[in-house]
Amino acid sequence: MAQAEKLTTREENFSDWYVELVRRAKLADYSEVKGCMVIRPHGYAIWENIQSVLDKMFKETGHQNAYFPMLIPESYMRKEAEHVEGFSPQLAVVTHAGGGKLEEPLVLRPTSETIINANFAKWIQSHRDLPVLVNQWANVVRWEMRTRLFLRTSEFLWQEGHTCHATEQEAQEETLRMLEVYRRLAEEWMAMPVLCGQKTESEKFAGAVSTYSIEALMQDKKALQAGTSHNLGQNFAKAFGTQYQGKDGQQHHVYQTSWGVSTRLIGALVMTHSDDKGLVLPPKLSPVQVVLIPIGKKEAFVFSLEACKNIHAELLSKGIRSKLDEDESTSPGFKFHEWEMMGACLRIELGPKDLAKRQCVLARRDNAEKQVVALEGVAERVVEQLEAAQRDMFIRAQKFVADNTFVVNSWEEMCEKADAGFLLAHWDGEAATEALIKQELGLSTRNRPFNLPQEKGLCVKTGKPSVGRVVFCKSY
């Protein structure tokens, strides 16, 4: 068996490294349909793990799943002015169906605020029907000119939450509650630290009153918007007539929110933790937490395999996602590389000498540490090391963000640090200034982090007054 070809390194070309890795680790592949991807089983298994974490948190916060049509009458899209302006360039349109031309073209949902409001308007009559808290897991289509696996594809999978409330305050609380759910997913499961904060006016969702995001920093020091939560106010409610009769007997428009994360998160996971040998995945989300590799030839292999089978069964019984690599035709070295590529969190090596000493080797993927452990109690060691890997990956990622976050106080510093990571800078709050900074340095505002003390200052670009720093960064 030939040694697997090496990946382009991150330093050589981060973008090539990323795409090669996604394909070599069998996470996803391009399809012949422009901009659309195939999510392969190893990639989809990560998505299923993310889904299961999120779905549980959605239900714990009172949400129910539902499903709305993918096809939206074109006229619906035009009912909310900002919304249509924002999404028009990305729409895919069905003009023919069932052998004939449609009377009205149907667009493939780029997001479902419009079709959902058309139904909410029918379901909601009274204040007793509120709040309405629904979520849907779905595919959406936003036509893209330049695509990259997981990060930007014409069709992608996501969840979109849609809620209706009687008051502005409840809607705002919901908006922030769901942002916090996303933060927990990112930090506690993906081991990916994020900045929680509010987007600027020009970066907010088309049709929202305000948009909040979680922003992560990739290893190439570019930001990635990993999730958004929108306070929609009454914009869509007014466009679609979504009203309720209040306790006062009067009709009122509902206050709404929407929030979503997508398969883009898999790209974020890859770019946060992986290395030049392949995937590094946090144990809580990795499809393969442990891989067992029996060492030896012929009879020795059989003995090693038997011992590995016992450990494998014990790990499975403890709910650990364990894999036994029984293939006798490839060398242990080949298998090591293969499973490093696939992001198995822990590797257990066990050969005849180990067996004689009732021990095995435990190797961590995230930091390459190896230790010899007794077969007695190996499952406990595995659990400890998985927990340690999860924790250490988050700490390392936090350190990376800290090391690449800078307070910037002048335009010279902005220019100098344009590729350096998160830049905390004063800005005058003008969309024109924001556009200018983007144009000159490729830096966009990410968000205004909640945990950043808001002291006054002067805009790094114009010198005009600023109410507080925002985060600038190059971004995906």
Added chain:
Amino acid sequence: MAQAEKLTTREENFSDWYVELVRRAKLADYSEVKGCMVIRPHGYAIWENIQSVLDKMFKETGHQNAYFPMLIPESYMRKEAEHVEGFSPQLAVVTHAGGGKLEEPLVLRPTSETIINANFAKWIQSHRDLPVLVNQWANVVRWEMRTRLFLRTSEFLWQEGHTCHATEQEAQEETLRMLEVYRRLAEEWMAMPVLCGQKTESEKFAGAVSTYSIEALMQDKKALQAGTSHNLGQNFAKAFGTQYQGKDGQQHHVYQTSWGVSTRLIGALVMTHSDDKGLVLPPKLSPVQVVLIPIGKKEAFVFSLEACKNIHAELLSKGIRSKLDEDESTSPGFKFHEWEMMGACLRIELGPKDLAKRQCVLARRDNAEKQVVALEGVAERVVEQLEAAQRDMFIRAQKFVADNTFVVNSWEEMCEKADAGFLLAHWDGEAATEALIKQELGLSTRNRPFNLPQEKGLCVKTGKPSVGRVVFCKSY
């Protein structure tokens, strides 16, 4: 609160009863987009329960989930001759995207054999890559002129399994293995007896070598095809060049299968068990297994509510899907009707007199039986009654099928029994005869059941020789 309006009864108009029930029980609703439905939370929760049962069985039989693009180049559809002929009339076509006309139109997947084979052809090189066992949970679009909620909609949700094997025999085994998974879902979870068997040539999937189905009998004595499993042979493999290098060093086309069930199953569930008061759902799939209704006014209500809360907490802790109806503004009678409509399997009524005697009333939805049980040990009684309801519903449904299945030996009998249910009749195996019977009596062949002894006979229509009986029925 007004008494809820009654449903049209099944006897008055089965079709009206069905649609009214689906809407009143908040399972689903039509959308403004022709033929597309909204699956509401109560309906989607049933789908989630079905998904979770199936997904577990798919994984236990070695399958992994993946996701393939929804948009398929029109040219792909034309590669397999029967396939394009079968699906052409139902295709929805995207002609414009991103503000311009597409070079090649893209169809919305009616099923994914073509796009999946385009990828399998790249993934599979050697016999070591086989078998490939994947499944996807997805939406599909088949444009329909006449639609009915869940039963026939232009967009629906389903799962589609797609597998590749080295040999014809393995593919055939897989085809039948997955049909058995569907049978188990139908009988053990849905409490819906089914006939497992092979479809005739004219009823098989467009592009398959052979198609097998599970067929259920609805309360109006019409059949519903509830799931299909196809042996695709090498048809798609040859059309797309899906080949592997065998141990013999030669290239071979793979043998394939595909199999699917859809949200149509929810319609089948409704039409198998429900009654004129509303939904009757098997406990294993019902979103609400128990509803607790505190009885009494003012202070008495508070005491009843407290006692109900204790039971509710205990039921939840045992993993029972329990619901506590705390609303003080509606009467117990109103709530009884409401929860009968929604298909709550068991109702617990508890008032001040019950409380004094440390007891409560347990009422079953499926057979309307009521019993008084002690509060001590009520959770055990609930578990027993849920199991009993699941079992009894299946037995009743089995009896219904037995009572409405007839051996038919002449054309006169066929005419007489055309609306009577499953008809076991000899048929000469000719598509023309099949078409004639359909045209004259509206009866189609459902399948040739595995468990039906195949004795020779004479066709009821032509008198020509028959190799064995097939099942005829009017159908959805």
